[in-house]
Amino acid sequence: MRSFVTLSLSLLALTCLMAASPSPVAAQAPQAVAQTPPMGWNSWNFFFGKVTDKDIRDSADQIVATGMKGAGYVYVNIDDTWEGERDANGVLHTNAKFPDMKALADYVHSKGLKIGIYSGPGPKTCAGYAASLGHEDQDAQLYASWGIDYLKYDLCSYGKNMQDEAPGDKAAQMRLMIAAYDKMAKALKATGRPIVFSLCQYGWDAVWEWAPALGGNLWRTTGDVQPNWGSIYNIVSQQEGLEKYSGPGHWNDPDMLEVGNGKLSPAENRTHFSMWAMLAAPLLAGNDLPNMKPEIKAILTNRDVIAIDQDKLGAQGSRIYSDGEVDVWSRHLAGGAMALAVLDAGSDRYSSHPFHLDLGKLGLHGAQTGKDLWTGKTVELTDNMAIELGSHDVLLIRLDTPK
Ligand code: GAL
Numbered sequence: 001m002r003s004f005v006t007l008s009l010s011l012l013a014l015t016c017l018m019a020a021s022p023s024p025v026a027a028q029a030p031q032a033v034a035q036t037p038p039m040g041w042n043s044w045n046f047f048f049g050k051v052t053d054k055d056i057r058d059s060a061d062q063i064v065a066t067g068m069k070g071a072g073y074v075y076v077n078i079d080d081t082w083e084g085e086r087d088a089n090g091v092l093h094t095n096a097k098f099p100d101m102k103a104l105a106d107y108v109h110s111k112g113l114k115i116g117i118y119s120g121p122g123p124k125t126c127a128g129y130a131a132s133l134g135h136e137d138q139d140a141q142l143y144a145s146w147g148i149d150y151l152k153y154d155l156c157s158y159g160k161n162m163q164d165e166a167p168g169d170k171a172a173q174m175r176l177m178i179a180a181y182d183k184m185a186k187a188l189k190a191t192g193r194p195i196v197f198s199l200c201q202y203g204w205d206a207v208w209e210w211a212p213a214l215g216g217n218l219w220r221t222t223g224d225v226q227p228n229w230g231s232i233y234n235i236v237s238q239q240e241g242l243e244k245y246s247g248p249g250h251w252n253d254p255d256m257l258e259v260g261n262g263k264l265s266p267a268e269n270r271t272h273f274s275m276w277a278m279l280a281a282p283l284l285a286g287n288d289l290p291n292m293k294p295e296i297k298a299i300l301t302n303r304d305v306i307a308i309d310q311d312k313l314g315a316q317g318s319r320i321y322s323d324g325e326v327d328v329w330s331r332h333l334a335g336g337a338m339a340l341a342v343l344d345a346g347s348d349r350y351s352s353h354p355f356h357l358d359l360g361k362l363g364l365h366g367a368q369t370g371k372d373l374w375t376g377k378t379v380e381l382t383d384n385m386a387i388e389l390g391s392h393d394v395l396l397i398r399l400d401t402p403k
Pocket of ligand 1: 044079080125126127154156200223224
């Protein structure tokens with residue numbers, strides 16, 4: 001009885017408090033975003049500085065039409081070159097390529113998708129357009145008023161500000177950088193809108209150590225990805241040791257996908273996508289969606305591979321061992337499951353000879369039954385079995401009940 005009275009009084013007090021507060025909505029903590037690595041598409045890797053409002057609409061249409069939306073792709077992200085000039089009040093306007101950002105955001109939302117935008121802490125973006133220095137709160141409010149769901153914040157010209165303000169003092173420069181990212185994180189939070197915050201400063205100053213604390217949902221771990229094998233493999237190799245920094249709400253970002261771009265071979269596209277899944281990386285496609293070839297669509301919409309990437313445990317995979325030019329990676333998945341990737345980084349079909357899979361090194365005991373996620377077939381793995389892979393190809397296996 002006593003506890004009932006206490007509870008009733010507490011509820012009454014709470015109700016009075018709520019009635020007295022002006023707007024409970026603005027005060028609410030934004031809902032948690034990026035609980036699994038963000039999935040979507042970004043304009044930069046195909047359109048670069050030429051992207052227009054129409055390209056974004058067409059891409060949103062294609063995400064729905066190709067089944068990518070059904071497979072989990074949600075964010076449609078406008079990268080650099082949408083920005084115009086600031087007016088007398090400091091309000092940033094779009095340039096002629098993007099006549100009405102609010103209307104564009106409404107269009108993307110009408111497809112059941114979310115929209116992302118790009119800026120940076122310096123005076124200018126990498127492509128030389130207006131960035132957010134001195135206008136962080138104003139810009140965050142503007143994005144929220146448009147209905148923006150994701151911000152990629154790119155260091156670019158702020159590097160010069162850091163040098164000018166603290167010449168020769170690397171530690172002070174780093175503190176300035178952290179403060180600049182923190183400023184925008186707070187500005188985004190103050191909007192009350194859930195907005196994914198993506199840090200882009202190329203993996204400098206061990207960003208993985210400080211980005212989660214200021215609310216970063218993902219942070220680039222390397223320089224820009226390029227659509228060639230050397231770049232993809234180099235980036236994969238650079239992710240070793242970063243596993244412990246990644247998890248639900250805060251992810252290492254080895255950069256956006258190049259699947260379907262440049263001269264990547266079918267094997268290289270498969271391996272690129274497989275390894276991003278093993279790394280719990282954000283899956284932001286960057287290809288020409290209206291002209292996507294069926295084999296590229298098949299890679300980007302492989303739901304078994306996407307399920308590895310989006311696994312709820314959020315544990316990034318690790319390279320367990322290498323033998324010659326073959327690397328063996330594993331990833332722990334929810335429910336005790338496991339993903340294995342065997343990658344042939346060599347330049348011809350025979351570079352994997354004589355590769356034999358060592359199950360013991362993977363913590364496995366004896367024969368295992370799994371699924372090959374590229375053929376869809378059930379496979380038996382035995383200790384010391386010979387595996388022959390084509391150049392730059394991958395064997396990606398899911399073991400639901402590893403022993
Ligand atoms: C780079 C960034 C790229 C792209 C480009 C736009 O700094 O790493 O992903 O955003 O700027 O200018």
